[in-house]
Amino acid sequence: MRLQGKAWKFGDNISTDHIAPGRRFHLRSNLPELAKHVLEDADPEFASKVQPGDFVVGGNNFGLGSSREHAPTIIKMAGVSAVLAKSFARIFFRNAINVGLPVLICDTDQIGPGDELEVDLSTGRIYNRTQDIVLQAPPLPDVMIRLLADGGLAAHVAKHGDLVID
Amino acid sequence: MGLTLAEKILSQRVGREVRAGEIIVCDVDVALTQDGTGPLAVQQLQKIGMEKTARPESTILYIDHAAPSPRKELSNDHMLLRRFAEKTGCRLSDVGEGVCHQLIAEDYAAPGKVIIGADSHTCTAGALASFATGMGSTDVAMGIALGKTWFRVPETFQIQVTGKMPAGVYAKDLILHLIGMIGADGATYKALEFTGETIEAMPMWERLTLANMAVEAGAKVGLIASDEVTRDYLESQGRAEEYRPLAADPDAVYERVITIDVSELEPTVAAPHTVDNTHPVRELAGTKVDQVFIGSCTNGRLEDLAVAASILDGKQVASGVRCIVVPASKRIFLEAIRLGYIESLVAAGAVVLAPGCGPCVGVHEGILGDGEVSLNTSNRNFQGRLGNPKGFIYLGSPAVAAASALTGVITDPREVMENAIAR
Numbered sequence: 001m002r003l004q005g006k007a008w009k010f011g012d013n014i015s016t017d018h019i020a021p022g023r024r025f026h027l028r029s030n031l032p033e034l035a036k037h038v039l040e041d042a043d044p045e046f047a048s049k050v051q052p053g054d055f056v057v058g059g060n061n062f063g064l065g066s067s068r069e070h071a072p073t074i075i076k077m078a079g080v081s082a083v084l085a086k087s088f089a090r091i092f093f094r095n096a097i098n099v100g101l102p103v104l105i106c107d108t109d110q111i112g113p114g115d116e117l118e119v120d121l122s123t124g125r126i127y128n129r130t131q132d133i134v135l136q137a138p139p140l141p142d143v144m145i146r147l148l149a150d151g152g153l154a155a156h157v158a159k160h161g162d163l164v165i166d
Numbered sequence: 167m168g169l170t171l172a173e174k175i176l177s178q179r180v181g182r183e184v185r186a187g188e189i190i191v192c193d194v195d196v197a198l199t200q201d202g203t204g205p206l207a208v209q210q211l212q213k214i215g216m217e218k219t220a221r222p223e224s225t226i227l228y229i230d231h232a233a234p235s236p237r238k239e240l241s242n243d244h245m246l247l248r249r250f251a252e253k254t255g256c257r258l259s260d261v262g263e264g265v266c267h268q269l270i271a272e273d274y275a276a277p278g279k280v281i282i283g284a285d286s287h288t289c290t291a292g293a294l295a296s297f298a299t300g301m302g303s304t305d306v307a308m309g310i311a312l313g314k315t316w317f318r319v320p321e322t323f324q325i326q327v328t329g330k331m332p333a334g335v336y337a338k339d340l341i342l343h344l345i346g347m348i349g350a351d352g353a354t355y356k357a358l359e360f361t362g363e364t365i366e367a368m369p370m371w372e373r374l375t376l377a378n379m380a381v382e383a384g385a386k387v388g389l390i391a392s393d394e395v396t397r398d399y400l401e402s403q404g405r406a407e408e409y410r411p412l413a414a415d416p417d418a419v420y421e422r423v424i425t426i427d428v429s430e431l432e433p434t435v436a437a438p439h440t441v442d443n444t445h446p447v448r449e450l451a452g453t454k455v456d457q458v459f460i461g462s463c464t465n466g467r468l469e470d471l472a473v474a475a476s477i478l479d480g481k482q483v484a485s486g487v488r489c490i491v492v493p494a495s496k497r498i499f500l501e502a503i504r505l506g507y508i509e510s511l512v513a514a515g516a517v518v519l520a521p522g523c524g525p526c527v528g529v530h531e532g533i534l535g536d537g538e539v540s541l542n543t544s545n546r547n548f549q550g551r552l553g554n555p556k557g558f559i560y561l562g563s564p565a566v567a568a569a570s571a572l573t574g575v576i577t578d579p580r581e582v583m584e585n586a587i588a589r
Contacts, residue, residue, distance in 0.1 A: 015546075015548040017546070017550045018548070018549065021553075022527040022529050022550065022551065023529070023550070023553045023554070025231070025232060025240065025527065025528075026237040026240050027239070028202060028205065028206065029206075029209070029239065029246075030239070041549055041550040061350055061351035061354070064350060064384070065286065065546060066202075066286050067203060067284055067286040067288075067301060067302050068202060068303075069203070069206060069303045069304060070206065087354065089351070089354065089384060090354055090384060090386055091286055091301060095301075095302035095305075098302055098304045098305060141189070141318070142189075143316060152304070153304045153305065153308060154213065154214050154304050154307070154308070155214075157214060157216070158214035158216075163315070166191070
């Protein structure tokens with residue numbers, strides 16, 4: 001699957017509080033409304049300006065903090081096609097796969113704000129068209145590829161009636 | 167080649183020897199959610215038509231993050247959780263019972279158990295040698311319905327701690343020091359295993375603080391071998407029969423060994439806006455505080471309140487400072503009342519709130535104004551954490567918090583502790 005869009009650049013340690021702040025806690029059962037505030041404490045203009053297909057590009061330890069699955073969910077709902085970062089916090093990474101938001105690890109220093117990117121999810125190849133640079137993300141673990149292919153964890157369990165990962 | 171504590175617990179649970187790097191499907195002994203993550207977990211189960219719990223007696227929906235509810239939307243979320251518990255027969259812990267991780271320690275955690283929770287600080291129960299880890303709502307929802315989940319068996323960092331903890335220095339200072347050393351992503355994915363003479367001598371209330379903050383270094387679990395301290399704690403909670411000795415093998419293979427000598431450790435504070443931005447308190451001494459929060463799953467235990475009360479007893483919180491105290495559970499609250507800690511704190515000018523998460527998550531009960539500073543005993547100081555991205559949060563021990571409440575500026579507790587509990 002090939003994705004195309006513009007890079008929205010963020011720094012290191014973007015927390016789930018930046019993505020889905022505690023003061024919006026009451027919107028967690030109203031995800032479309034919560035999505036209007038996605039990443040607002042990192043960039044207040046992001047939610048209103050992001051275009052379908054765009055990429056969120058972070059630095060180290062993207063998604064650290066809380067286990068709130070609402071964070072990757074509303075990034076996906078905002079139309080973001082994938083998150084690219086040098087590294088991800090563990091729970092965010094697993095949650096992203098569970099909700100069907102692709103996450104790729106690569107050297108995001110090679111990506112500037114607004115750069116046009118093309119991402120091939122099947123190979124992990126990232127082409128920065130603006131800078132004419134190719135980046136390569138390591139493949140996801142097999143279990144996660146399987147969950148993504150089923151449309152996320154809930155869809156996987158609905159389909160198989162069980163966890164079927166070996 | 168021996169097993170680490172993480173490998174040992176998971177091996178025993180799946181009935182064969184498993185090693186770091188393996189992907190396993192494992193039975194879950196305890197599954198929990200809280201009111202910020204439970205509604206989504208319930209909605210996911212409803213969506214796929216699996217409104218059931220494999221182990222209702224050890225599936226617990228806690229209401230602690232926004233308790234009592236400050237908004238109608240959250241009241242409706244709470245109703246959804248109560249209805250799910252009624253329908254499936256699982257447990258519900260309602261407003262005022264306390265923070266999920268404290269209650270898991272009191273009621274469920276025991277050596278060798280596998281615990282998953284839709285809250286990142288589920289790792290707290292590692293202090294009782296439970297393999298306990300935080301996950302998202304969907305992972306925990308499927309764990310609730312199926313009674314199992316999948317794990318990648320983690321590699322382990324052994325944290326060897328030696329030396330005697332100096333007066334005025336606590337587990338909170340030690341864990342902040344460690345996170346400052348290795349960074350907020352220094353142990354991403356790994357298991358932390360705390361060992362050494364200092365840990366062996368450490369009481370359970372402080373072990374829980376250490377394990378609680380393992381996730382602040384990115385770790386999946388924070389584990390401590392079970393011993394007499396574990397046995398005594400379980401006995402005090404009426405669960406002596408759940409004790410069993412469990413430790414890593416002497417020839418276990420660790421990815422990394424980190425040694426810390428605490429004899430020179432100082433009171434330590436994390437400055438805004440990341441937990442690894444740690445400094446000895448003397449470097450930040452004099453920073454004005456508008457608010458102090460003593461509580462949370464990190465430091466809301468009886469002994470934490472005892473330390474704070476001993477510093478504030480017979481004195482007054484500085485003018486212009488709001489000192490908010492939140493016992494981590496109802497049992498702690500009742501005991502703190504009986505022992506006079508609550509009276510000392512309230513007489514000194516503290517505000518005591520119902521057991522729960524209190525201000526920690528920025529939902530209610532202590533939201534900062536623009537530019538205001540809070541010194542918290544909780545575990546996160548991220549931007550916006552106290553409900554306002556223009557607020558500033560420092561993290562420290564209950565002793566640092568109480569000393570700072572007393573003076574109105576960040577203060578080394580040793581300066582005000584001459585008559586207080588040393589350790």
